[in-house]
Amino acid sequence: xxxxxxxxxxxxxxxxxxxxxxxxxxxxxxxxxxxxxxxxxxxxxxxxxxxxxxxxxxxxxxxxxxxxxxxxxxxxxxxxxxxxxxxxxxxxxxxxxxxxxxxxxxxxxxxxxxxxxxxxxxxxxxxxxxxxxxxxxxxxxxxxxxxxxxxxxxxxxxxxxxxxxxxxxxxxxxxxxxxxxxxxxxxxxxxxxxxxxxxxxxxxxxxxxxxxxxxxxxxxxxxxxxxxxxxxxxxxxxxxxxxxxxxxxxxxx
Numbered sequence: 001x002x003x004x005x006x007x008x009x010x011x012x013x014x015x016x017x018x019x020x021x022x023x024x025x026x027x028x029x030x031x032x033x034x035x036x037x038x039x040x041x042x043x044x045x046x047x048x049x050x051x052x053x054x055x056x057x058x059x060x061x062x063x064x065x066x067x068x069x070x071x072x073x074x075x076x077x078x079x080x081x082x083x084x085x086x087x088x089x090x091x092x093x094x095x096x097x098x099x100x101x102x103x104x105x106x107x108x109x110x111x112x113x114x115x116x117x118x119x120x121x122x123x124x125x126x127x128x129x130x131x132x133x134x135x136x137x138x139x140x141x142x143x144x145x146x147x148x149x150x151x152x153x154x155x156x157x158x159x160x161x162x163x164x165x166x167x168x169x170x171x172x173x174x175x176x177x178x179x180x181x182x183x184x185x186x187x188x189x190x191x192x193x194x195x196x197x198x199x200x201x202x203x204x205x206x207x208x209x210x211x212x213x214x215x216x217x218x219x220x221x222x223x224x225x226x227x228x229x230x231x232x233x234x235x236x237x238x239x240x241x242x243x244x245x246x247x248x249x250x251x252x253x
Contacts, residue, residue, distance in 0.1 A: 003202040008040050016209035020058035020216025024065075025177065025224045025232055027158015027184070028239030029058060031246060033209070034154075037202075046200040048154075052192035053206035058213030059185035065221035066178035077182050080139045084183040085190030087144035091151025092194035108244040115240035117163065126228045131170035138169050143183060150184070151191040158184055159240045173232045177224055 002009040015036035023029025030051060037047040066072050133141075142164045150157040161183050165176035195201070224232055 002204045002208075004040050004205060009205055009208065012036055012040055012205055013208050013212045016054055016058075016212040017216040019055075020061070020213035021220040022216075022235070022239060023055070023058055023158060023184075023213075024062035024181065024217040024220035026236035026239045027156070027162060027180065028242065029055060029158075029213075030154050031239065031242055035246070040205075042202060043200070045195070045198055046202060049192070049195035049198055049200045050202040050206040050209075051154075052188050052195055053201055053203075054209035054213050056185060056188040056192060057210030058217040059181050059188055061214040061217040062181040062221045063178075063185050065218055066181060066225070069225055071175060071178035071225070072182055074182065077179060080143055081182050081186035083139055083143050084147040084186040087147035088151035088187035088190035089194050091148035091153075092191040094152060108248045112241065112244045115237045115244070117167075119237045126172040126174040128172045128175065129170045131168070133168050135169070138164070142168060147183065147187040147190070150187040151194070156240065157187065159236060162236060174224065174228050177232055181221075 004012070015032050019029035019032040022032065033051050033054065034047055037050055038044075042050060063072065063074075067074050146157060146160045146164065149160070158180055161180040162173075162176050165171040165179055166173065169176075171179065
C-alpha cells in the first residue's frame with residue numbers, strides 16, 4: 001500500500017502532524033516534512049512533489065479554520081490567492097534556471113533577518129497598523145515574488161508572507177497569520193499542479209500525511225486564535241531561526 005515500509009510511514013505521518021501544527025501558526029512546516037521525506041528515501045523531486053501534496057491539506061485546513069472564525073474574507077482574498085497560485089506554478093516550471101546553491105546561501109541570511117525583526121520589533125500585536133503599500137501594489141509585487149520562490153525552493157515561504165503582511169500591509173500578527181495560510185494554500189496548489197505531471201508523487205504516503213497535516217493545522221490554528229501574538233511571535237522567531245540553521249547545516253555539513 002505505502003511506498004515505504006509501515007513503520008517509516010507512521011513516522012512520516014507523525015512528522016506531518018507536527019508540521020501542520022507549526023505551519024498553521026508561524027510557517028515552517030516544510031522544515032519538518034521535507035527532511036522526513038528525504039530520510040525516508042524519497043529523491044528530491046519525489047520529496048518536493050509529495051510535500052506539496054500533503055502540505056496543501058494543512059494550509060487548506062488552517063485557511064478554513066481561520067475563515068470560519070472570521071479572520072479571513074476568502075472572497076476578498078480570491079484575486080491575491082489566484083496570483084499566488086499562478087506565480088508558484090511559474091516558479092515550479094523554471095526551478096531549473098535558479099541554482100539551488102545560490103538560494104541556500106542567501107536564504108539563511110534572510111531568515112535570520114526575519115527572526116531578528118520579529119524578536120526585537122516593539123509593538124507587534126494582533127492590532128492592525130498603517131499600511132505602507134496599497135492592497136493592489138502588494139498583490140502584484142510582493143505576493144508573486146514570494147509565491148514564485150515557494151514554487152522553486154520553498155523554505156521560509158510562510159515567514160516571508162507573514163513579514164510582508166505585517167511590515168507592508170500593516171496587518172496584526174493574527175490577521176497576518178490567517179491571510180498567509182490562504183496564499184500558502186494557493187501556492188501549494190499551483191506548484192503541485194506542475195509537480196504532479198512528473199509522476200513522482202508518493203500518493204499513499206502523501207495522502208495519509210495530508211490527513212495528519214489537517215489534524216495538526218486545525219489544532220494549531222485554534223490555539224493561535226486563542227492566544228494570538230503571544231504564541232505567534234515567539235514561534236515565528238524559533239521556526240525562522242531553525243530553518244536558517246538547517247540551511248546553513250546543509251551548506252557546511
